[in-house]
Amino acid sequence: MGPGLLESTYEECLCHELSLRGLNFEKQKPLSVTYKNKKLDCGYRLDIVVENEIILELKSCEKIEPIHKAQLLTYLKLSGLHLGLVLNFNVPLMRDGIVRIVNELDE
Numbered sequence: 001m002g003p004g005l006l007e008s009t010y011e012e013c014l015c016h017e018l019s020l021r022g023l024n025f026e027k028q029k030p031l032s033v034t035y036k037n038k039k040l041d042c043g044y045r046l047d048i049v050v051e052n053e054i055i056l057e058l059k060s061c062e063k064i065e066p067i068h069k070a071q072l073l074t075y076l077k078l079s080g081l082h083l084g085l086v087l088n089f090n091v092p093l094m095r096d097g098i099v100r101i102v103n104e105l106d107e
Helices: 003-020 066-079
Strands: 025-035 038-050 054-059 083-088 098-102
Touching: 003 025, 003 038, 003 054, 025 066, 038 066, 054 066, 066 083, 066 098
Parallel strands: 054 083
Antiparallel strands: 025 038, 038 054, 083 098
16 A cells, blocks of 8 residues: 555545544645736645644655655645644654644735
8 A cells, every 4th residue: 555545544534533523624625826916726735724724734654854844834835824734644653743834924
């Protein structure tokens, strides 16, 4: 079973847990890029967006790499959201697989 298949399984389970708790979420939400006043579909998809405020980027890898953090920060900047979590399910204790990323937007 490759990482993509594992991640999709974790995504389904996590979405079920969010539903059980009455939280609103969108999975595989398309993220467009605006360039010179034109929206472009570049194929970006946000794994899960909870309550229209928090992006969850799901991974099942040996360790969270800097590229995973940069990817989430890019998604935060493009979406205008402030908070995201990289969740790596390939760890013995889930708390060790969570990285919080904050987009410090200019006010």
